[in-house]
Amino acid sequence: MDLKLRRSMLFVPGNNPAMLQDGGVFGADSIILDLEDAVAPTEKDAARFLIAHALRTVDYGCSEKVVRINPLDTFAAQDIKAIVPCRPDAILVPKVESVADIHAAVKMIAAAELPNQTPVKIIALLETPRGIIEAYNIAMADPRVVALALGAEDYTAGLGAIRTKEGTEIFTARTIVVNAAAAADVQSIDTPYTDANDDEGVLVDTKFAKHLGFKGKLAINPRQIEIIHTVFNPTISDIDWAQQVIHAIGKAQAEGSGVASLNGKMVDLPIVNRAKRILHLAQLLGLIEEAK
Amino acid sequence: MANLIKTAQAGTLESSDIMITVAPGSQGSGVVIELQSIVMAQYGDDIRLTLEKTVAQQDCTDIYIKALDRGALDCTIRARILTALSRAGAVLKEGIL
Numbered sequence: 001m002d003l004k005l006r007r008s009m010l011f012v013p014g015n016n017p018a019m020l021q022d023g024g025v026f027g028a029d030s031i032i033l034d035l036e037d038a039v040a041p042t043e044k045d046a047a048r049f050l051i052a053h054a055l056r057t058v059d060y061g062c063s064e065k066v067v068r069i070n071p072l073d074t075f076a077a078q079d080i081k082a083i084v085p086c087r088p089d090a091i092l093v094p095k096v097e098s099v100a101d102i103h104a105a106v107k108m109i110a111a112a113e114l115p116n117q118t119p120v121k122i123i124a125l126l127e128t129p130r131g132i133i134e135a136y137n138i139a140m141a142d143p144r145v146v147a148l149a150l151g152a153e154d155y156t157a158g159l160g161a162i163r164t165k166e167g168t169e170i171f172t173a174r175t176i177v178v179n180a181a182a183a184a185d186v187q188s189i190d191t192p193y194t195d196a197n198d199d200e201g202v203l204v205d206t207k208f209a210k211h212l213g214f215k216g217k218l219a220i221n222p223r224q225i226e227i228i229h230t231v232f233n234p235t236i237s238d239i240d241w242a243q244q245v246i247h248a249i250g251k252a253q254a255e256g257s258g259v260a261s262l263n264g265k266m267v268d269l270p271i272v273n274r275a276k277r278i279l280h281l282a283q284l285l286g287l288i289e290e291a292k
Numbered sequence: 293m294a295n296l297i298k299t300a301q302a303g304t305l306e307s308s309d310i311m312i313t314v315a316p317g318s319q320g321s322g323v324v325i326e327l328q329s330i331v332m333a334q335y336g337d338d339i340r341l342t343l344e345k346t347v348a349q350q351d352c353t354d355i356y357i358k359a360l361d362r363g364a365l366d367c368t369i370r371a372r373i374l375t376a377l378s379r380a381g382a383v384l385k386e387g388i389l
Contacts, residue, residue: 017368018308045378046302049371057367 002121002146004064005029005284006187006216007232008225009149011068013038014047024060026222027229031063035079036070036094044075048082055086066123068092072101077108084112090121090146095154097130102141109144119144123189127151128158132173139184148181149218150174152191165201167208178213190214196221206231234278239288245275296355297381303364303372310339310364314376317354323347329361342369350377350384 010028012019014035023031033054039047051067065088069079072093080091093105102124109120122144126132132155139148152170153163161169170191181188190209193202202224206217210231217228234242248267252260260267282288296316303311317324325340343357346369357373364372378384 016306016309017364018306021308021365021368046372046375049375049378050368053367053371057365 002187003280003284004146004187005281006064006147006189008219008228009066009189009216010063010219010222010225011038011192014051014067015039015043017050020050020054021058024058024063026225028063028219028222028225029216030066030090031060032066032068032092032218033088034068035075035083036068044070044078048079052082052086055083055088064089066090066092068094068125071095072104076105080105080108081112084109084120085114085117087114087117088120090123092123092125092149094125094151095127095131096124096138097128098134099137099141102138102145106142106144121146123147123149125149125151126173126177127154129155131155132176135177135180136183139180139186145184145186147187147189147215148177148184149189150177150191151218153194155191165195165198165205167205174209174212174214181215182213187215188213190217192218192220193224194220196223199223199227202227203231233285234282234287238278239282242275242278242282243288245271246279295382296352296377300376300379300381302375302379303368305360305362307362308364308368310359310361310369310372312343312360312372312376313358314373314380315356316380317356319354321354321356323353324356326356326358327361328359330363331361338366339364339369342366343373346370346373347377350374350382352377352382 006029008028009030009032010026011032011034012023014033033051035047055065067083067088069076069091091109105122124138124145126135126148135148139145150173155173156163156169178188193205195201206228209217216232219225219228244262245267248260248262249272296314299315301313303309305311323344325343327336327340329336329339339361343359347355374384
């Protein structure tokens with residue numbers, strides 16, 4: 001699995017110079033420079049020029065540089081040709097519905113990459129009922145795919161359902177995306193909470209997303225970032241438990257035993273893997289030192 | 293030489309942006325720049341230089357540029373003038389993006 005931290009992925013409108021130049025100061029794990037919904041059809045060309053120059057000039061610090069292009073059946077080819085040579089870390093491909101969509105995106109991205117350029121990753125945004133059904137196949141379509149993200153606004157429109165804060169209408173889609181991503185060993189990123197003034201709502205929604213197994217969440221406003229990070233950061237008790245698991249398995253192996261236990265519970269491979277993920281996250285966040 | 297075939301505009305008057313209008317100049321008129329900026333005293337010369345350099349890279353020789361700057365960074369100025377040139381019908385050089 002690509003172990004890049006993607007607790008928060010913040011959308012920034014692609015035709016707004018002030019926000020493009022400030023995007024790196026908010027501390028989001030990823031910043032998504034948006035060519036799609038945030039840009040009027042008549043301004044796509046201007047946003048392409050702005051993002052291309054921003055990618056080459058602006059320091060986004062530790063934030064991963066992601067660009068959301070337009071759908072494959074609209075301006076995607078022009079977007080990819082302009083943006084990929086500017087070395088973004090990843091392209092967020094909207095409205096992905098099939099393996100063929102990923103193959104088409106990969107072909108265009110590979111053709112646009114410069115010699116010796118680090119391969120640009122793909123994050124597939126699933127926001128149609130068909131895309132959700134195809135989630136696992138999409139995640140497995142190419143090694144460039146490092147994450148599946150859920151876009152619930154378009155998805156519920158496709159369902160003919162009403163989007164609510166509680167999100168009961170997207171429960172199935174959420175669990176499908178999390179499960180497909182886990183099965184394909186890629187990350188799962190939850191849909192954004194669209195009421196930027198409701199901090200309590202973001203908190204509740206993010207806690208639920210983490211509970212389901214999501215590894216991060218899309219954000220539409222910088223004020224959501226700290227809340228999202230608070231939820232996805234491992235707690236002291238998480239880290240303590242993970243360290244005990246690793247200690248227990250190490251001790252069992254040293255004693256020649258294939259079976260370890262912790263507080264009376266068997267420690268098997270999934271438990272060890274979960275503990276390792278928590279410790280890796282804690283190391284990335286500087287909460288613990290890397291094991292020697 | 294990249295010839296402009298019509299007047300075109302790019303950018304906004306929002307903070308950190310620059311609104312640029314370009315128009316074809318008469319033959320031999322050169323690059324004529326009319327600039328207003330909220331940071332004219334500090335960066336007026338730099339903004340002019342960026343505009344001149346960017347149009348020169350595109351081989352645009354006879355052109356009128358009106359720029360209303362609201363504190364745009366250099367990369368924004370380049371992006372906006374290139375957008376305006378493209379909209380005015382100039383065929384931009386490959387790899388400029």
